[in-house]
Amino acid sequence: MSAVRRALLVVIALLVGMVPALAVAGPAWACSCAMATTAEHVERADVVARGVVTGIDRSRVAGSSTDPVLTTVRVSRVWKGPQQPEFVVSSEASGASCGLELNTVGQEIILFAQAEGSGWTANLCNGTAPAASELVAG
Secondary structure, three states: OOHHHHHHHHHHHHHHHHHHHHHHOOOOOOOOOOOOOHHHHHHHOOEEEEEEEEEEEOOOOOOOOOOEEEEEEEEEEEEEOOOOOEEEEEEEOOHHHOOOOOOOOOOEEEEEEEEEOOEEEOOHHHOOEEOOHHHHOO
């Protein structure tokens, strides 16, 4: 058997050996949000409020981008939802998993949150973002 033929057989065996590994591997997910208008975000949200981030609790993050981060928001105005002085919202640890990318205590935001159990959740896809004039007009 020639060296070229042996090398070709080795390559084929390696490729055939990879097929089961590819079949077992799960899909890779990254955050991908459908574009939505502010009006659509408002419609889907249980809470729409303006406030300041007063705390970011990353104590439950163990290394996965989907681990929960709790963000506390002191509210200055509520447009939709319960009138309360603050909300604590849960989100994934990383923007790669659609988690909020709020890393600064003192940052003013517009919060769009959904009720989940006895708490609140928010993510990159629901409209939560730093306060900007186009979000807070009116």
